[in-house]
Amino acid sequence: MDKKSGYKNLAEKFNIDLRECKFLGEGHNGIVYLLPDGKIIKIFKKIKNCESEYSILEAVRGSKYFPKVYGSMGNYIIRDYVGGECLKDYIKRNGLDKKVAKNLINLIEEFKKLNFKKLDIRCKDIYVQKDKSLMVIDPKYSFTREKSFPKHLSKGLSKLGVLGDFLEVVRIEKPQVYEEWTGKLIESGIL
Ligand SMILES: Nc1ncnc2c1ncn2[C@@H]1O[C@H](COP(=O)(O)OP(=O)(O)O)[C@@H](O)[C@H]1O
Ligand SMILES: [Mg+2]
Structure with a gap:
C-alpha cells in the first residue's frame, strides 16, 4: 500500500x-x-x-x-510517451545533419548541467522529434557511472558511418571540447 x-x-x-x-x-x-x-x-x-x-x-x-x-x-x-524516431533509424534514413549534430552537443551539455557523471548515451535511447530536437527515453547510471566523454554515442555514430560528420560540427561549434573528445576517442581506439 x-x-x-x-x-x-x-x-x-x-x-x-x-x-x-x-x-x-x-x-x-x-x-x-x-x-x-x-x-x-x-x-x-x-x-x-x-x-x-x-x-x-x-x-x-x-x-x-x-x-x-x-x-x-x-x-x-x-x-x-516520447514520439519521433530513434536516432539510429533517423541516421540510416537521413545521415547526420548539422542541426541534429548540434542538438547532440547540446544534449551532452545538458548532461553536464544536470551534474551527470556519465556524459554518454546510446543512439538507440535518443529520439529525434519532427523539429529535430532530441529526447532521451531510457537513462541509466547517469549519476553513478563515471564517463567524461560520449564514448558509446561516438561508437554508435562510427558504426553508422557519421562520426566524422559529428566531430566536424563539434570542431566548429566547440573547439575545446573537440580537442578533449578526439584525444579520448583516440586513447580508447575509436578514432
Ligand atoms: N517514453 C517512451 N516513449 C516511447 N517509447 C518508449 C518509451 N520508453 C520506452 N519505449 C519503447 O520501449 C522499448 C524498451 O524501453 P527501454 O526504456 O529502453 O527499456 P530497457 O530499460 O529494458 O532497455 C524502447 O526501445 C522503446 O521502443
Ligand atoms: Mg533500453
Whole structure:
C-alpha cells in the first residue's frame, strides 16, 4: 500500500487496464505499454532498476530532454510517451545533419548541467522529434557511472558511418571540447 496516496497499486491509482494498452517495446530491464491517455507504463523485471531509473527521471524533472514522470510504485513507472524516431533509424534514413549534430552537443551539455557523471548515451535511447530536437527515453547510471566523454554515442555514430560528420560540427561549434573528445576517442581506439 502506498502510504501517501492510499492506493494498493498503480493500476488502481491510474485506472490502468492492460487490455486497453498498446505494446511499445521491450528491453533488458523492462517492457513498455502505451496507455489510452497517451502516457506510458514501463514495467521492470527488478524493483531496484525501477527505483534507480525513477530517481534519475525525478532528478532531471523539468529538463526538455527527458519524459515527464507521473508516478512509480513497486516495479512500475508512469511517464510521458516520447514520439519521433530513434536516432539510429533517423541516421540510416537521413545521415547526420548539422542541426541534429548540434542538438547532440547540446544534449551532452545538458548532461553536464544536470551534474551527470556519465556524459554518454546510446543512439538507440535518443529520439529525434519532427523539429529535430532530441529526447532521451531510457537513462541509466547517469549519476553513478563515471564517463567524461560520449564514448558509446561516438561508437554508435562510427558504426553508422557519421562520426566524422559529428566531430566536424563539434570542431566548429566547440573547439575545446573537440580537442578533449578526439584525444579520448583516440586513447580508447575509436578514432
Ligand atoms: N517514453 C517512451 N516513449 C516511447 N517509447 C518508449 C518509451 N520508453 C520506452 N519505449 C519503447 O520501449 C522499448 C524498451 O524501453 P527501454 O526504456 O529502453 O527499456 P530497457 O530499460 O529494458 O532497455 C524502447 O526501445 C522503446 O521502443
Ligand atoms: Mg533500453
